[in-house]
Amino acid sequence: MTTSAHPLAHFDVQEIRKDFPILNDGTRTRPLSYLDSAATSQKPAVVLNAMHDYYVHANANVHRGVHELGDAATSRFEHARHRVARFLNADPRGLIFVRNTTEALNLVATGIARQGGLMASDRVVLSVLEHHSNIVPWQLERSTHGFAIAAIPLHPDGTLDMDEARKLLAPPTKLLSITYQSNVLGTVTPLKELIAMAHEAGILVAVDGAQRVPHARVDMKDLNCDFFAMSGHKVYGPMGSGILWGKPELLSSMSPFLGGGSMIDTVTFERTTWAELPQKFEAGTPDVAAAVGLAAACDYIDSLTYEAIEAHEKDLMQHLLHMLDSLPYIDVYGPNDRERIVGAVSFNVRGVHAHDVGTICDRHGVAIRVGHHCCQPLMRHLGVPATARASVAAYVTHDDIDSLGEALADVASIFGQVITQHTSPASQMEHRHA
Amino acid sequence: MPEDDLYREIILEHASHPHHHGTVTSATHTTEGRNPVCGDEIALSWNEKDGKVSDIAFDGTGCSISQAAASILCDSVIGLPTSQALACARSFRAMLVEGTAPEDDMSDMAALQGVQAYPARVKCALLAWNLLAESLEAEEQSHD
Numbered sequence: 001m002t003t004s005a006h007p008l009a010h011f012d013v014q015e016i017r018k019d020f021p022i023l024n025d026g027t028r029t030r031p032l033s034y035l036d037s038a039a040t041s042q043k044p045a046v047v048l049n050a051m052h053d054y055y056v057h058a059n060a061n062v063h064r065g066v067h068e069l070g071d072a073a074t075s076r077f078e079h080a081r082h083r084v085a086r087f088l089n090a091d092p093r094g095l096i097f098v099r100n101t102t103e104a105l106n107l108v109a110t111g112i113a114r115q116g117g118l119m120a121s122d123r124v125v126l127s128v129l130e131h132h133s134n135i136v137p138w139q140l141e142r143s144t145h146g147f148a149i150a151a152i153p154l155h156p157d158g159t160l161d162m163d164e165a166r167k168l169l170a171p172p173t174k175l176l177s178i179t180y181q182s183n184v185l186g187t188v189t190p191l192k193e194l195i196a197m198a199h200e201a202g203i204l205v206a207v208d209g210a211q212r213v214p215h216a217r218v219d220m221k222d223l224n225c226d227f228f229a230m231s232g233h234k235v236y237g238p239m240g241s242g243i244l245w246g247k248p249e250l251l252s253s254m255s256p257f258l259g260g261g262s263m264i265d266t267v268t269f270e271r272t273t274w275a276e277l278p279q280k281f282e283a284g285t286p287d288v289a290a291a292v293g294l295a296a297a298c299d300y301i302d303s304l305t306y307e308a309i310e311a312h313e314k315d316l317m318q319h320l321l322h323m324l325d326s327l328p329y330i331d332v333y334g335p336n337d338r339e340r341i342v343g344a345v346s347f348n349v350r351g352v353h354a355h356d357v358g359t360i361c362d363r364h365g366v367a368i369r370v371g372h373h374c375c376q377p378l379m380r381h382l383g384v385p386a387t388a389r390a391s392v393a394a395y396v397t398h399d400d401i402d403s404l405g406e407a408l409a410d411v412a413s414i415f416g417q418v419i420t421q422h423t424s425p426a427s428q429m430e431h432r433h434a
Numbered sequence: 435m436p437e438d439d440l441y442r443e444i445i446l447e448h449a450s451h452p453h454h455h456g457t458v459t460s461a462t463h464t465t466e467g468r469n470p471v472c473g474d475e476i477a478l479s480w481n482e483k484d485g486k487v488s489d490i491a492f493d494g495t496g497c498s499i500s501q502a503a504a505s506i507l508c509d510s511v512i513g514l515p516t517s518q519a520l521a522c523a524r525s526f527r528a529m530l531v532e533g534t535a536p537e538d539d540m541s542d543m544a545a546l547q548g549v550q551a552y553p554a555r556v557k558c559a560l561l562a563w564n565l566l567a568e569s570l571e572a573e574e575q576s577h578d
Contacts, residue, residue, distance in 0.1 A: 353497035355472050359440065359552060371472050385473040385495055414441045415498075418450050 007307040008315075016304070017395050019044040031365035033400035038183055038211060038344040038391035039369050040233045043293075047237060050296035051289040061285055063262055077288045080295035081278070084243060087298040088228070090220035094248045096281040097241070097291050101210040102133040104229030104244035105177070106140075107281060108206050111254035112175065113141040120146035122174040125203075127152040127160060128381050129182045129189070132374040134208045138177065148172070154381055157335045158185045162193070169197045175204045180212035184373045184389065185334040186317075186344040188212070195225055204250070210234055214393065215313060215343040217306045226250055232290065236394075237297035241290035244281070251277055258283040309394050313343060316392040316401065321345060323405045329412050329419045333382055344391035346373075349411050351418045354386040357411050361388075364407035366400070439548040440555075441498070448542070449498035454491045454508035465569045466494075469561055474500040476562045478507075478569070487511050487519050497558050499549060504562035506542045516570055523567035530556050 017023045020042045023032065034042060054076055060069035062077045077097075085092035098104045112118055124138050128151050138149055150173075152165045169176060176198045181188045191207065198205045206227035212218055213230050220228060227250070232241030246254075256263055256274055260283035265273040274280045301309070321338045324330050324347055333346045349357050358370030369389045372379045379385060390404055412419055437443065457464075461479035468475045474496030481489045490512050492504040507526075511519040526543055528534040529550070536544035549559045 355474075355497040355555070355558065356441075356499070359555060379473075385475075414438065415446070417446070421450070 007305070007311040011304070011308040011312055013312065013395065013397050017397075019046070019300075020395050021045055021048070023395060031403070033364075033366040033403040035390040035392065035396065035400060035404060036367045036369050037214065037393035037396070038234070038389065040239065041214060041236050041393050042395065043238060044236055044297075044300050046300050047293045047296045051238060051293040054289045054292045059288075062288055063279065073288055076292050077286065080288075080291040083295035083298055084291075085245075087302070088218060088220050088245060089222070090228075090245045091248055093277045094246045094251055096244045096246070096251075096278045097286055098244050099240050099287070099290075100233070100242040101131075101208060101229045101231045102137075104227075104242055105134050105206065105208060106137040107244050107257040108177070108227045108229070108246070109137040109141045110257050111251075111281070112204075113145045113147075114255035115253065117254070118145050118147045118174060121172055123148040123150055123168075123172045125150050125152060125165075125168045125173050125176045125178075127165075127178050127189070128154045128377050129158070129160070129179050129185070129187075130177075130375070130377070131179065131183055131208065131210070132376070134177055134179060135377070147174075151377065152178070154378075158182070158187060158333060158378075158382070159335055159340075160189055162190065165194060166197060169194070169201050169203055171201070173198075173201070173203050175206065177206040177208070179208040179210075180218070181209075181215070181342065182378075183211045183344065184346050184375050184378055184387065186211075186341040186346075186391075187334055188340070188342055191223065191225070195223065199224070211343065216310060220245060232294035232297060235294075235297055236300055238290045238293035240287050241294040241297075243294075248277055251281065256283070257281055260284045262286075304394055312394060313392050313396075316396055316398070317341060317343070317345070319398055320390060320392065320401045320404075323401060327405075327408060327412075330408065333384075333387060344389055346387040346389045348384060348387055349408065349415070349419065351421060352411060352415045354388045356415070357388045357408070360411045360414065361404065361407040364403055364410065366404050366407045368404065440552060442545050442548065444542060444545045445502040446498065448502035448505040452492075452501055452505040454505065454512070455493065456491045457493055458489045458491045461489075463569060463573075465565045467561060467565045469496070469500070469557055472497065472558065474558055474561055476500065476504050476565060478504075478562060478565050482516060485517075486513060486515050488513070492562060494562075496561070497555075499546070499555050499558040500561050503546055503559040506546065507562045507566060510541070510543055511566065516573070520567060520570040520574065523563050523570070526563050527560060527567065530559055 022042050058072035058076050060073040062074045081095050082092050085095045150168055153161045180191055195205045204226045207225045209228050209230040214235050226247050228245045233239040263275050263280050263283040265275050324332050329350050331348050334341050354370035361368050371386050458479040458481055462482045464479045466477035476494040478492050480487050490508045511522055529536050536547055546559050549555050
């Protein structure tokens with residue numbers, strides 16, 4: 001046997017599935033093809049065990065007291081911070097534990113606006129791809145501070161209109177907040193190009209990285225964004241774990257987000273001063289177990305290697321897109337170049353509402369996401385009320401995708417008459433391969 | 435092949451060829467609602483004449499269950515005294531929320547009983563019916 005440098009040489013998906021208790025749940029009475037990892041990933045036993053171990057051996061409140069368990073808890077929490085920072089190649093002083101991406105983006109919007117960084121004469125630029133969590137926090141701050149909000153438009157295939165982006169990344173824009181990878185289309189934005197354009201014009205860049213980190217290595221020093229938000233629960237970590245990373249000098253100049261314990265230096269009724277980073281942004285007792293679990297998830301991903309995960313998921317996406325493209329009643333949304341659809345794909349069964357598709361898939365034990373995916377502006381752009389979305393992860397198999405194919409054939413059989421009425425696609429985004 | 439418990443033929447027929455689809459001209463009552471989770475939208479318009487629902491229609495978009503339920507609603511309550519229309523809406527809700535057995539006079543409404551086994555879809559079936567019930571209940575109270 002010759003040795004191989006192929007990234008999948010040591011990648012055995014059946015072995016990986018053994019790491020995930022929920023995929024081997026003997027109490028289930030139905031099969032499970034979990035194609036909804038873009039909503040939340042399943043958790044490997046190493047993550048669950050790390051959290052359990054924390055509660056069994058080290059639980060106490062952090063950054064307080066002088067007892068042994070308090071020291072142990074603080075040590076595990078700070079170790080987790082350094083582990084996640086190393087995972088992202090980021091300065092740990094700028095790494096703040098939050099609950100999720102939504103909270104991270106609210107922190108950025110509030111912290112900048114409250115400190116006077118966004119005023120009535122300023123503009124914040126978003127894109128039509130954004131999740132509501134990267135729209136609503138800015139609208140909330142706009143209601144107080146009166147700045148303008150603009151969105152980079154999309155081409156019909158859902159890719160960013162970079163000419164319009166260039167025009168918007170100019171005065172009076174102060175900040176660009178944009179997704180790294182669309183949770184609906186699976187497309188990756190040209191982030192380094194956008195960041196360079198923004199920085200040239202003195203514009204700060206915040207990144208919604210929630211959908212990118214599950215699929216590819218993200219390096220803060222290489223990316224050079226100013227803020228980066230992500231959720232731990234989409235990268236094999238626990239729910240309630242997330243981070244905001246920010247350049248320390250920017251975070252230092254920002255207003256705190258939540259006030260309370262842990263985030264202060266001195267408190268009097270007249271005036272309070274803030275703790276140093278990162279505690280300034282971590283008011284109240286943190287979810288230490290979630291942080292510990294996220295650190296374990298970083299270890300888990302590194303043990304599989306991103307290289308192998310990417311190769312496996314690329315193979316899965318090819319299989320998935322080939323299956324969808326071969327069904328004449330399916331409309332796939334996104335670029336014609338299917339290689340650009342990463343990790344997740346949105347589609348509709350022509351003439352059938354996505355919720356009906358989701359229910360029939362569920363009856364086959366296939367879990368997909370259906371609805372507007374918290375992206376109503378993008379749905380309006382696509383001209384549909386909702387889509388079905390299938391997403392992949394390290395533990396997904398070809399069999400899972402084949403089960404989706406069988407479920408979609410069942411949709412076609414139940415709604416056959418409706419589908420034949422819709423032979424001409426309503427969507428302007430029809431890009432079927434001939 | 436046994437009939438599908440959810441996508442019964444009668445429901446697929448109502449969804450693909452809805453009855454009373456559109457708006458009632460010079461309606462005495464209009465109401466609309468949406469389901470923020472899935473984006474189903476229903477607008478109901480009807481005429482009340484001599485204490486009866488003399489005409490009714492619905493407009494909207496959404497899944498087969500929400501559209502079939504609205505179509506069946508219009509069929510079921512047209513011509514009924516408003517008090518009976520409200521009773522009808524309450525029986526329908528009881529069937530889906532509390533699992534009450536459908537009554538003999540429910541005809542096509544009973545076809546939606548299978549939705550009860552799909553908790554995430556109950557709100558789809560109830561959208562139009564809740565709109566009607568809320569509107570009739572508000573009117574009942576204003577007459578008290």
